[in-house]
Amino acid sequence: MTDYLHLLPAPRHLTMTGGAFPLADGRFILLDSPTPQELRFAAARFQQALREQCGLDWELVASPAVPPEQVGLTLRVTPAPVYRPQGYDLVITPDGITIIAAEPAGVFYGVCTLIQILQSANMLPCLRIADWPDFPARGVMLDVSRDKVPTLDTLLMLVDMLAGWKVNQFQLYTEHTFAYRNHPVVWANASPLTGQDILTLDACCRERHIELVPNQNSFGHMHRWLKHPQYAPLAEVQGDFDTPWGRHEGPFSLCPIDPGSLELVRSLYDELLPHFTSRQFNVGCDETFDVGQGRSKEECERRGVGRVYLDFLLKIYREVKARGHTMQFWGDIIVQHPDLVPQVPPDAIALEWGYEADHPFDERGAQYAAAGVPFYVCPGTSSWCSLAGRTDNALGNLLNAAEDGLKHGAIGYLNTDWGDYGHWQVLPVSFLGFAAGAAYSWALDANRNLDVAQVVSRYAFRDPTGAMGRLAYDLGNVYQAVGFVPHNSSALFRAFLWPLDKVRSALADLPPANMDRTLEAIDQAMSGLAGAQMARPDAALIVQEYENTARLMRHACRRIALAQGWPADRSELNQDLGAIIEEYRRLWLARNRPGGLADSVARLERARQDYVKLET
Numbered sequence: 280m281t282d283y284l285h286l287l288p289a290p291r292h293l294t295m296t297g298g299a300f301p302l303a304d305g306r307f308i309l310l311d312s313p314t315p316q317e318l319r320f321a322a323a324r325f326q327q328a329l330r331e332q333c334g335l336d337w338e339l340v341a342s343p344a345v346p347p348e349q350v351g352l353t354l355r356v357t358p359a360p361v362y363r364p365q366g367y368d369l370v371i372t373p374d375g376i377t378i379i380a381a382e383p384a385g386v387f388y389g390v391c392t393l394i395q396i397l398q399s400a401n402m403l404p405c406l407r408i409a410d411w412p413d414f415p416a417r418g419v420m421l422d423v424s425r426d427k428v429p430t431l432d433t434l435l436m437l438v439d440m441l442a443g444w445k446v447n448q449f450q451l452y453t454e455h456t457f458a459y460r461n462h463p464v465v466w467a468n469a470s471p472l473t474g475q476d477i478l479t480l481d482a483c484c485r486e487r488h489i490e491l492v493p494n495q496n497s498f499g500h501m502h503r504w505l506k507h508p509q510y511a512p513l514a515e516v517q518g519d520f521d522t523p524w525g526r527h528e529g530p531f532s533l534c535p536i537d538p539g540s541l542e543l544v545r546s547l548y549d550e551l552l553p554h555f556t557s558r559q560f561n562v563g564c565d566e567t568f569d570v571g572q573g574r575s576k577e578e579c580e581r582r583g584v585g586r587v588y589l590d591f592l593l594k595i596y597r598e599v600k601a602r603g604h605t606m607q608f609w610g611d612i613i614v615q616h617p618d619l620v621p622q623v624p625p626d627a628i629a630l631e632w633g634y635e636a637d638h639p640f641d642e643r644g645a646q647y648a649a650a651g652v653p654f655y656v657c658p659g660t661s662s663w664c665s666l667a668g669r670t671d672n673a674l675g676n677l678l679n680a681a682e683d684g685l686k687h688g689a690i691g692y693l694n695t696d697w698g699d700y701g702h703w704q705v706l707p708v709s710f711l712g713f714a715a716g717a718a719y720s721w722a723l724d725a726n727r728n729l730d731v732a733q734v735v736s737r738y739a740f741r742d743p744t745g746a747m748g749r750l751a752y753d754l755g756n757v758y759q760a761v762g763f764v765p766h767n768s769s770a771l772f773r774a775f776l777w778p779l780d781k782v783r784s785a786l787a788d789l790p791p792a793n794m795d796r797t798l799e800a801i802d803q804a805m806s807g808l809a810g811a812q813m814a815r816p817d818a819a820l821i822v823q824e825y826e827n828t829a830r831l832m833r834h835a836c837r838r839i840a841l842a843q844g845w846p847a848d849r850s851e852l853n854q855d856l857g858a859i860i861e862e863y864r865r866l867w868l869a870r871n872r873p874g875g876l877a878d879s880v881a882r883l884e885r886a887r888q889d890y891v892k893l894e895t
Contacts, residue, residue, distance in 0.1 A: 284395070284396060285730060285733050285734050285737055286392060286395050286396070286734075287395065287444055287714060287717065287718055287729075287734040287737070287738045288444065288445060288717055288718040288721035288722055288725070288726050288729075289718065289722065289725045289726045289729060290369075290392060290408045290409075290410040290722065290725060291409065291410045291411060291722040291724075291725050292407075292408065292409040292410065292725075293406060293407070293408050294406060294407045294408075295404060295405070295406050296372075296405045296406055296407060297405055298372075298373050298404075298405040299373070299402040299403060299404055299405060300371050300372065300373055300374070300375065300376060300402065300403045300405060301402050302329070302333055302335055302351075302402065302403065303335070303351075304335045304336060304337075305336070305337075305349070306335075306337045306338075306349055306350065306351030306352075307337060307338050307339075307340050307345050307349055307350050307351060307352075308322045308325065308326060308337050308338070308339050308340070308350075308351065308352045308353075308354065309340055309341075309343060309345070309350045309352070309353045309354065310322055310339065310340070310341045310354055311343065311353055311354060311355040311356070312354070312355065312356035312383075312386075313356070314356075315341035317356075317383040318354045318356070318383055318386055319339065320387070320486045320487070321354060321383070321386050321387040321390040322339050322352075322354055322390070323339065324387075324390055324391075324394065325352065325390050325393060325394060325397075326339065328394045328397055329397065332397055332398060333397070337351055337352065348374075350375055351375055351376060352375065352376045352377075352378070352393075353375065353376070353377045353378070354378050354386050354389075354390070355377065355378065355379045355380075355386075356379075356380060356381065356382065356383060356385075356386060357379060357380075357381065358381055359381065362379070362380055362381035362385065362411075363381075363411040364381070364382070364385075364411070364415065365382070365384050365385050365388060365411060365412050365415070365447070366380065366381070366385050366388075366409070366410060366411025366412070367379065367380040367385040367386060367388055367389035367392075367408075367410055367411075368380070368389070368407070368408065368409050368410075369389045369392055369393060369406075369407070369408040369410070370406075370407050370408075371396075371403050371404065371405050371406050371407075372405055373405060376393065376403065378390060378393065383488070384447070384488040385411075387442075387487070387488050388410070388445050388488075389408075389410075391442070391443050391444070391445060392408060392410065394443070395443075395738065398737070398743075410722070411722075412445065412720070412721050412722065413681070413685055413720065413721065413722055413723055414681075414684065414685075414689065414690070414691055414692040414720045414721075415690055415691065416447065416448050416490075416655065416690060416691030416692065416693075417445065417446050417447050417448065417691070417692050417716075417717065417720040417721060418446065418447070418448030418449060418450060418492070418655075418691065418692065418693040418694065419441055419446055419448070419449055419450070419693070419694050419695075419696065419713060419716070420449075420450040420451075420452055420494070420561075420657075420693055420694070420695045420696065421434075421437070421449075421450070421451055421452065421696050422452045422663070422695075422696060422697045422698040422699075422702070423451045423452060423453060423456050423472065423698075424452055424453055424454035424455060424456050424496075424500075424503070424698075425697065425698035425699055425700075425701070425702050425875075426698060426701055426702045426875030426876070426878050426879040427698050427702035427867070427871050427875055427879065428456050428469065428470050428471065428472065428871060428872045428874055428875060429706075429870060429871050429872070430870060430871060430872060431472075431476050431479060431480065433706070433870045433871065434451075434476075434480055435479075435480065435483050437706070438480065438483055438484055438487065438489060439483075439487065440713075440738075440739065441489070441713060441717065442487035442488070442489055443738065444713075444714060444717035444718070444721075444738065445717060445721050446489065446713075446717050447488055447489050447490060448489060448490045448492055448691070448693070449484055449489050449490070449491050449492070450491075450492045450493075450494040450561055450693070451472065451494055452494050452496075452695075452697075453472075453494050453495050453496065454495075454496050454500050454501070454503050454504075455469060455471070455503035455504060456469050456470075456471040456472060456874075457471055457472055457473075457477075457495070457551055458471040458472065458473045458474065459546075459547060459550050459551070460550065461546060461550060462504075462546075462547075464507050464509070465503060465504050465507065465510075466874075468874055469874040469875060470872030470873055470874025470875070471874070474554045477491075477554040477555065478554055481554065481555055481556050481557075485556060490556075490557045490559070491555055491556070491557055492555070492557045492559045492560065492561055492607070493551055493552055493554075493555045493557060493559075493560050493561070494560075494561040494563070495547055495548070495551055495560075495561075495562065495563065496562070496563030496564070496565075497533075497544050497547070497562040497563050497564060497595055498532055498533055498535070498562075498563065498564040498567050498591065498592070498595070499531060499532040499533075499563065499564060499565055499566045499567040499568075499569075500531070500532075500563065500565070500566065501514075501530070501531065501532060501533050502529070502530055502531050504543075505529075505530035505531070505533075506530065510543070511530065512537075512539065513533050513534055513537055513539050513540050513543060514529065514530035514531075514532070514533070514534060514573070514574075515529075515530070515531070515532045515533065515534045515535070515567075515569045515570055515572070515573040515574055515575060516529040516530060516531065516532075516569045516572055516573030516574075517529055517530050517573075520568065520569040520572045520573070521568065521572065522566075522568040522569075523568070527568070527569075529569060529573075531567075531568075531569045532567045532569050532570055533591075534573065534574045534575055535570060535575055535587055535588065535590070535591035536574065536575050536578050536587070536591075537574065540591070541591075541594055541595075541598070544595060544598060545598055548560075548598060548599070548602060549602075552602055552604065557604075558603060558604050558605060559604060559605045559607055559628070560599050560602075560604040560605070560606060560607065561607040561608070561630070562595050562599060562606055562607065562608050563608065563609055564592055564595065564608045564609055564612065565609030565611050565612065565632075566609075566611065566612070567588060567612055570584055570587060570588055571584040571587065575587055583616075585612075585613070585615065585616030585618075585619050586616075586619065588612055588613070588616075589613065589616070589619050589622060589623075592608065592613070592623075593624070595608075596624055596627055605626060605627070605628060606624075606627045606628065607627075607628045607629075607630055607655070608627065608628070608629060608630060609629075609630050609632060609657075610629035610630055610631050610632070610643070610647070610654065611632065613629065614629075614631075614643055614646060614647075617646065620646060620647065620650040620652060621650040621651070621652075623650070623652045625651055625652065625653070626653075627652070627653075628653050628654060628655060628690070628691070629647055629652050629653070629654040629655075630654070630655050630657050630693060631643045631644065631647065631654050631655065631656055631657060631689075632657035632658075632659075632695065633657075633658070633676075634658065634659040634661060634672075634676055634695075634767050635672065635676060635766070635767065636671070636672050636674075636675025636676045636679060637675075637679070638658070638676060638679065638680075640656050640658075640679055640680050640682075640683035640684060641683040641686065641687070644656065644683050644684060644686065644687030644688075644689060645687055647687070648687045648688055653690050654689055654690070654691075655684075655689055655690065655691035655692060655693045656680040656681070656683065656684035656689045656691075656692055656693075657680070657692075657693040657694075657695055658676040658677045658679070658680035658692075658694060658695070658716065659673070659676060659677075659694065659695040659696065659697065659712065660673055660694065660695070660696045660709045660711070660712025660713060660716070661673035661676060661712060662696060662697075662704045662708045662709040662712060663696070663697040663698055663699050663700075663702070663704060664699050664700060664767060664768035664769065664772050664773075664776075665704060665708075665755075665758060665768065665769040665771075665772050666703060666704060666708075666769065666771050666772050666828055666831055666832055666835070667704070667708055667754045667755050667757060667758075667828050667829075667832060668704070668708045668709070668711060668712070668751070668754070668755030668758075669755060669756075669758050669769060670711060670751075670752050670753075670755035670756045671756055671759065673711065673712045673715065673755070674715055674731065677694065677712065677715050677716045677719050678715075678719055678723075678727070680692065680719075681719040681720055681723045682723065685723060692716070692719075692720035694712065694713065694716035694717075694720070696709045696712065696713070700772075700776055700882060701878070701879040701880075701882040701883070702875075702879060703772070703775075703831075703863075703879065703882075703883075704828075705824040705825075705827075705828060705866065705870075706824075706870055707739075707740070707751070707821050707824055707825070708751070708755070708828065710735055710739035710740070710751065711731060711732075711735045711739070711748075711751050711752060711755060713739070714731065714734060714735045714738065714739055715729070715731050718731075718734070731748075731752065732745065732748040732749045732751070732752040733745050733748055734748070735747075735748040735751060735752070736748025736749065736751075740811070740813050740815065740821065741813055741814040741815045741818075742811050742812055742813045742814070743812065744810055744811060744812050746807040746808070746810040746811040746812070747807070747808075747811040747813055747821075749807055750804055750805065750807040750808055750811065750825065751825075753800075753803070753804035753807075754801070754804040754805065754825070754828070754829065754832075756800075757771070757797060757800045757801055757804060757832065758770065758771065760793065760796050760797040760800040761786075761789070761793055761794075761797050761839075762789050762790070762793045763785070763786055763789060765785075770786065770835075770839070771797075771832050771835035771836070771839075772835075773785070774786075774835040774836075774838045774839050774842075774886075775831075775835060775838070775882070775883060775886045776882065776886075778885075778886075778889060779838070779841065779842045779889045780842075782838065782839060782842040783842040783843065783844075786839055786842065786843065787843065789839070789843070791840070791843065791845065794836045794837075794839055794840050797832075797836050798833060798836050801829055801832050801833055801836075804829075805825070805826075805829045808822065808825065808826075820866070820869055820870075823862075823866060824866055827859060827862045827863060827866060830859050830862075831859055831863075834852070834855055834856055834859060837852060837855075838852070838886070849890045850890070852890050853887060853890040853891060856883070856886065856887045856890070857887060859883075860880060860883050860884065860887070863880065863883070864876065864880060867879070
């Protein structure tokens with residue numbers, strides 16, 4: 280029966296007790312709590328689901344002065360110590376439904392489970408559920424700085440969906456896309472999120488027991504600032520610099536020994552933080568590979584690049600602490616200096632990130648645990664740099680993070696969704712990774728063998744047939760059919776990002792049959808689209824998004840074949856990619872603000888120019 284229900288996340292303990300509770304109109308939802316107002320939103324969420332799915336109307340009451348036989352659902356908060364933080368008990372008997380928890384968040388999560396059970400029939404099966412999370416913090420971080428800034432409606436939709444899966448933290452990765460009133464030149468063309476947007480989103484999150492954590496990169500990834508003349512003097516380098524993956528064009532990081540760098544950071548924090556209820560703050564500070572290659576070179580040679588990095592991080596920490604917040608920071612730089620990890624303040628939270636299925640969360644978790652540094656594990660959806668996702672890698676990465684995070688006592692699990700190199704993937708491509716991460720971080724053992732395609736179909740795409748979830752799962756695995764899998768990417772994505780001569784050199788040894796096999800895999804995955812029955816209001820848009828994604832993937836196959844020397848009509852390729860780009864523009868604006876669209880499209884247009892060069 281548990282498998283039949285296909286709950287997301289699957290609860291920790293579920294026992295079927297036999298029989299059913301028949302749903303009928305005119306019952307009551309009793310809010311049994313010293314502060315019933317704290318349960319109103321959870322109760323209204325079930326009330327709405329009951330009305331939409333069953334056509335029934337149950338009234339909310341906060342007093343037990345109603346006939347007991349007319350109470351259909353009781354939501355009860357009790358301080359009994361048997362209930363774990365955020366946990367709940369859900370009991371369905373022939374006489375009614377009861378959800379009991381020690382705090383309103385637990386009641387909300389019980390209601391989310393009940394709503395999913397409700398989708399199965401108009402008679403609820405009798406059962407008992409005892410459920411609580413593995414990770415206290417279960418978050419999603421969405422990149423809003425690599426070109427794509429979602430509309431507020433898109434963000435509100437996403438938050439509501441994630442809340443139903445018991446996600447309780449949300450972050451918007453920000454470099455330059457908050458409308459800082461004291462720094463308008465930086466975001467002038469980015470269609471940024473405003474203070475009012477954040478206040479609205481924060482209120483939406485709080486109702487759903489989600490903590491909206493402010494996020495502002497504060498050291499590296501500052502090129503969107505440093506390219507402007509008034510901020511350029513703060514850069515560590517202005518020219519190229521070395522990274523682990525080759526030369527990179529600067530500017531990139533703030534100079535850690537320039538007092539003006541900290542002054543800029545202070546001004547950002549003072550303007551950003553008052554818009555958030557959360558007392559946590561992700562300050563970024565990742566990938567600062569240029570430090571020591573420019574203005575701080577002499578200081579780094581004298582004291583060590585790790586020491587210079589940590590000293591600036593500690594200055595940021597003190598600014599965050601002075602504003603009453605707990606600092607989160609990406610841990611990729613500090614772990615390269617094991618002797619310095621114990622010097623991280625014990626109330627700062629390191630964010631251990633990595634996006635391949637075999638990322639060493641085990642090794643890094645042990646390192647933080649030994650040093651007494653609290654940490655999150657931060658896997659990802661594997662949607663970026665892929666076009667349609669990388670399903671097997673995503674599931675491996677998400678599962679690995681949960682296992683090793685629990686092993687070493689991670690206090691949080693932050694599922695990241697990035698937009699590198701133009702943010703070409705559409706939002707629904709990330710639904711599968713969001714869902715799997717929510718399940719694994721809630722109760723790993725109960726969800727380890729989750730039918731991901733089925734639950735994604737039902738609870739992300741609202742397609743009870745399973746077709747849309749299967750399509751997303753299978754199309755997300757097409758990346759393997761090519762026979763070449765670049766790091767943290769897919770060959771089909773790289774076919775557009777790279778010029779044709781690089782595609783030729785990188786993929787020259789691939790058998791020509793691989794492209795035929797890839798095209799067949801795309802068509803096979805997309806064949807399920809006709810059978811999907813999505814009940815979402817944006818169902819037609821999702822169909823169009825997947826159709827254009829598949830068309831982009833097919834074009835990538837043809838582009839690879841052209842690079843390998845197979846004959847092709849270059850004029851027709853040029854026209855085809857032009858039509859794809861026009862549709863891409865339209866679909867972008869259906870969910871996102873216009874800022875960043877020109878930059879994103881420009882990367883695709885560069886690929887299109889290859890055909891023009893070949894023709895001439």
